[in-house]
Amino acid sequence: MNRLQDKICVVTGAADGIGYAIASAMAAEGAHVWLSDIDDAKGKAAAERLNAGPGAATYHRCDVAMAGDVTALFDEVLAAHGRVDVLVNNAAIAIGGMPLHEMEDAQWDRLMSVNLTSVFRCCKAVLPAMIAQKSGSIINIASAQGHIGLDGWTAYAGAKGAIMAMTRQMSVEFGPSNVRVNSISPGTIDTPMNLQVVADLGEHLSKTWVKMHPIGRIGRAEEVAEAAVYLASDLAGFTTGIDLKVDGGLTNAPRYVPEFFQPDAK
Ligand SMILES: NC(=O)c1ccc[n+]([C@@H]2O[C@H](COP(=O)([O-])OP(=O)(O)OC[C@H]3O[C@@H](n4cnc5c(N)ncnc54)[C@H](O)[C@@H]3O)[C@@H](O)[C@H]2O)c1
Structure with missing residues (x-):
């Protein structure tokens, strides 16, 4: 199909997981996708795979927690194409599984830098081009956890909730420039991030999820x-300004059993 024919798309955290799936689906729709990540080996291999398909792909290293990396990425994209049509703010890390008062300041700062400040940085980098070209689509990957409570994930949920608030605000601010801003809230998805959470916190989580x-x-x-x-x-x-839940009904169902802290409860 060609729903994104010749569109220039940038996906952060695109070497694996949801980011790679998004990059792959966009390339399959005819886009030129810029995959960015901190895992160069996986990112380059991912771009090579996508170049074998109908779209085009370029890998560019970018640690979204580093302002200089973000600027360099978008400078490169704009130098190559003179435009950017789609930005997917996907890169994030999972730090949680502990009560908020046991979280170190450094953990909080790291989480906010990668999961939230990055959204500000990447939006700041693309908005001048999108406003000038009078079109653009920004997609922020939020989370079901921005909607519901889950023991041990207050900081992560706070970042995701802030992303949804930014999305609504930006849809108003940049609507007149025909720049659309939406978010997606996935439920639990089968990705390396969750394999790591299970490895860190316990196998019981898989069944609970x-x-x-x-x-x-x-x-x-x-x-x-x-x-x-x-x-x-x-x-x-x-x-524009919506949060699209892709969560299997999770956020509508009061079925949560707090097994993060009490794996043997019930
Ligand atoms: N997996 C889920 O169940 C789930 C649920 C809700 C929301 N999400 C969100 O979806 C997005 C993708 O999650 P995922 O499960 O695919 O994660 P993942 O850990 O499987 O993949 C994340 C990718 O981001 C990269 N990355 C990590 N830190 C980075 C940084 N500083 N700069 C650039 N890249 C970086 C990693 O190398 C990796 O390739 C995240 O925003 C996450 O919060 C995931």
């Missing part, structure tokens, strides 16, 4: 990617 989702399973990264393709495409030309 399945029970929490009314649809009876956790999600696939490709299912989040499909939502991103829609929001990036001209078919969503009148859609």
Whole structure:
């Protein structure tokens, strides 16, 4: 299909997980996708795979916590194409699983830098071009955890909630420039991030996660990617300021069992 034919798309944290699935789906729709990440080996291999398909892909290292890296990435994209049509703020890390008062200041600062300040930095870098070209789609990857409570994840949820508030605000601020800003809130998705959470906090979480989702399973990264393709495409030309939940009903269902701290409870 060609829903994103010749669009210039930038995806952060695109070497693996949801970011890679989004980059892959966008390339399959005819886009030129710039994959950025801190894992150069995986990022380069990912871009090579995508270049074998219908779209085009370029890997460019960018640590979204480093202002200089972000500036360099978008300078490069704009030098190559003179425009950028889609930005997906996807890169994030999971620091949590502890009560808020046991979180170190350094952990809080790191989380906010990678998960929240990065959104500000990347938006700041693309907005002048999008405003000048009078079009653009920014997609911020939020989380079901920006909607519901889960023991031990206050900081992560705070960053995701802030991203949704920024999304609404930016849709108003930049609507007159035809720059659309939306977010996606995935439920639990089968990605390396969650493999790491399970490794850190316990195997019991896998079963709990399945029970929490009314649809009876956790999600696939490709299912989040499909939502991103829609929001990036001209078919969503009148859609801005929304949070699109791709969560198997998680945020509508009071099924949570707090097993993070009490794995043997129940
Ligand atoms: N997996 C889930 O269940 C889930 C649920 C809700 C929201 N999300 C959100 O979806 C997004 C992707 O999550 P995922 O599960 O695919 O994560 P992941 O850990 O599987 O992949 C994240 C990618 O980001 C890269 N990355 C990490 N730090 C970076 C940095 N400083 N700069 C650039 N790249 C960096 C990693 O190298 C990796 O390639 C995140 O915003 C996450 O918060 C995930």
